[in-house]
Amino acid sequence: MAENIIERARDYVLQLLLSKLPNDMSFHNAMHTQDVVKAAIEIATESRFTAMQSEIVTLAVWFHDCGYTTVYTNHEDSSKIIAADFLNRNNYPQEMTVQVLA
Template identity: 25%
Template sequence: MTRYLKLRRKALHILQTELSEDLCYHGMAHTLDVLKVCDGYISRGKLYGEKAMLLRTGALCHDLGFTTSYQNHEEHGITIALQMMKDYRYSPVQRRVVVGLIRATEVPQTPKTHLEKILCDADLDYLGRDDYGKISNLLLKELKHFGVELTREEWRQKQISFLQKHNYHTTYAQKYREPIKQGHLREIRDQQSN
């Protein structure tokens, strides 16, 4: 477990010191939120030892690439994560699992393993929570900063499209997040018709 704690300290330091302040959505708060949601899955699913460590490592590292690039951040994050995992003596098999976890979070998400499904659902957990509006506004603000100009109507359409195409992968998220997400979708559609 000390490997993970050392990597955690290093990853959080990188995020804290190297992430642009303009990343108001993909910032440190998002990574900590994903980690917290993963901890809930670990507790509910009774995931112990190595599986829990690898899931937490994936959660910590999944957006590290934003420290170097806004585009293709997953690949940049994998490079950073691989170096850290080598430094902290993660085995080649463990490194492969974490690389798979990071890649699975790329949208559209395509998780294959149980851990990948959990991380993907944790990454987009907010879609099915009451803080969806607040967090989606942070994403819009971030996109604008990075040169994506959207009218109010274009942003609504983008949200509708994303929520329609998105699928949760775990039984928990399908039961507890999907209904709330569908409510957000209805609400956004209703705003559009007004």
């Protein structure tokens, strides 16, 4: 299940960023998000996170800047709404969704 939800999140977020991010958003873009995900996975691996901890962190990082597709100020709140909606639609466990959004 882990790879499935992470792959679906990756595909969803990349499509969202590529299609809805304002053209003048030169830093918090798809490439930046991919770089942050890569770094987070490296840190989780080196820190010996459990598979579940790694999954939660990876999902959180995929969604961390997607709120910029709707609003610049307080984009974090928008990112959480987008993530919660995606995770709910994908039947992700509620107790884990809370951790992704934390």
